[in-house]
Amino acid sequence: MDYNVNERGYYDEFGGAFVPEMMYPNIEELRENYLKILNDQSFKDEFSLLLRDYVGRPSPLYYARRLSEFYNTRIYLKREDLNHTGAHKINNTVGQILIAKRLGKRRIIAETGAGQHGVATATVCALMGLKCIVFMGKVDVERQKPNVLRMKMLGADVVPVTKGNMTLKDATNEAFRYWINNPVDTHYIVGSVVGPHPYPDLVARLQSVISEEMKWQLEEHTGRPDPDFIIACVGGGSNAAGSFYHYLDNEKVKLIAVEAAGKGIDSGESAATIALGYPGIIHGSKTILMQNDDGQITEPYSISAGLDYPGIGPLHAWLDKSKRASYENATDTETLEAAFQLTRLEGIIPALESAHALAVLGKHKFKKDDVVVVTISGRGDKDMVSYIKYMEEKNF
Numbered sequence: 017m018d019y020n021v022n023e024r025g026y027y028d029e030f031g032g033a034f035v036p037e038m039m040y041p042n043i044e045e046l047r048e049n050y051l052k053i054l055n056d057q058s059f060k061d062e063f064s065l066l067l068r069d070y071v072g073r074p075s076p077l078y079y080a081r082r083l084s085e086f087y088n089t090r091i092y093l094k095r096e097d098l099n100h101t102g103a104h105k106i107n108n109t110v111g112q113i114l115i116a117k118r119l120g121k122r123r124i125i126a127e128t129g130a131g132q133h134g135v136a137t138a139t140v141c142a143l144m145g146l147k148c149i150v151f152m153g154k155v156d157v158e159r160q161k162p163n164v165l166r167m168k169m170l171g172a173d174v175v176p177v178t179k180g181n182m183t184l185k186d187a188t189n190e191a192f193r194y195w196i197n198n199p200v201d202t203h204y205i206v207g208s209v210v211g212p213h214p215y216p217d218l219v220a221r222l223q224s225v226i227s228e229e230m231k232w233q234l235e236e237h238t239g240r241p242d243p244d245f246i247i248a249c250v251g252g253g254s255n256a257a258g259s260f261y262h263y264l265d266n267e268k269v270k271l272i273a274v275e276a277a278g279k280g281i282d283s284g285e286s287a288a289t290i291a292l293g294y295p296g297i298i299h300g301s302k303t304i305l306m307q308n309d310d311g312q313i314t315e316p317y318s319i320s321a322g323l324d325y326p327g328i329g330p331l332h333a334w335l336d337k338s339k340r341a342s343y344e345n346a347t348d349t350e351t352l353e354a355a356f357q358l359t360r361l362e363g364i365i366p367a368l369e370s371a372h373a374l375a376v377l378g379k380h381k382f383k384k385d386d387v388v389v390v391t392i393s394g395r396g397d398k399d400m401v402s403y404i405k406y407m408e409e410k411n412f
């Protein structure tokens with residue numbers, strides 16, 4: 017089975033580049049250059065130096081002793097929460113800004129929902145002294161004040177989008193529109209393994225540093241580079257793609273991706289795309305998405321803003337269809353319980369997104385000497401309001 021993107025930008029039937037004709041030249045410029053740049057030695061040197069000294073990589077692979085005892089298996093945590101800015105997203109934005117510079121771009125645009133990708137983008141723009149414009153639905157601007165202020169502090173312009181539902185999908189449309197009108201000097205930093213080809217492949221390659229490190233770190237810890245299981249949460253799917261990347265062709269490693277079931281799969285309030293969605297086109301690529309009978313994209317819901325996305329990257333649509341990875345889900349409540357369990361057993365407060373991955377540990381029967389890697393995609397500081405609310409409800 018082939019899990020790589022083909023030359024036309026497809027993972028089997030999923031992917032492609034469904035963009036307005038006016039945007040084609042921008043996408044084409046990136047498609048023609050991205051592999052050349054990624055393979056260029058000066059790019060590789062600059063990228064690894066920044067990953068080391070700015071992001072703080074390698075991120076540790078931590079043997080979680082008390083969590084392992086609880087589940088009676090061997091659990092390792094890949095600590096993306098310890099990266100600069102608190103999550104895996106910075107791996108991608110650092111890589112893309114280096115590409116933008118090599119393409120001679122002076123301005124960066126991005127769209128953001130929860131604001132996490134906007135902050136990671138504004139951060140690298142400050143680092144490189146490039147102008148940064150972040151499109152964000154007006155509803156999200158109001159919901160995500162701290163991240164909006166962070167972006168502004170970093171020097172970005174945050175543009176509130178007042179069309180449609182005023183959320184992520186509308187912000188994306190606005191970013192596309194801006195790019196069409198400013199093709200020459202602007203690069204569009206997409207934040208996950210979504211969007212038109214080559215973005216899903218580009219972002220997966222930039223995030224693949226996660227599984228690249230996992231290999232030698234597991235070798236050090238356990239004497240072999242391959243775990244038995246890798247578990248990661250999925251919104252668009254970039255931390256999962258990066259965690260799976262170097263193991264895709266090794267079918268002995270079982271891959272588990274966890275979507276947000278929100279208030280329950282059948283509640284009408286969830287973001288479990290693989291569980292509930294059908295093939296369609298979103299953000300310029302053919303994939304699985306949540307839609308109603310008329311093909312209108314349904315508004316997703318999750319307690320974690322980072323998983324609150326109605327689609328999923330085309331690689332994941334294919335990993336599901338080909339049965340290479342299993343797509344599971346966790347509700348808000350299961351996620352909160354898992355976050356408190358990790359906090360109490362290991363002294364690590366995870367992001368709510370990452371806690372979804374932890375929430376399926378109890379649904380599997382692992383053997384005592386299985387090696388299970390869970391990617392902790394981010395830290396929980398940004399989620400303290402939700403955690404405090406839960407403690408008040410439970411009288412902690």
Ligand SMILES: *Cc1c(COP(=O)(O)O)cnc(C)c1O
Pocket residue numbers: 103104105132133207208209249250251252253254255256322323367369370393394395
């Ligand atoms: C954005 C985000 C996610 C979801 O994005 P993916 O592209 O699916 O990885 C997961 N965890 C954290 C901490 C995030 O900020």
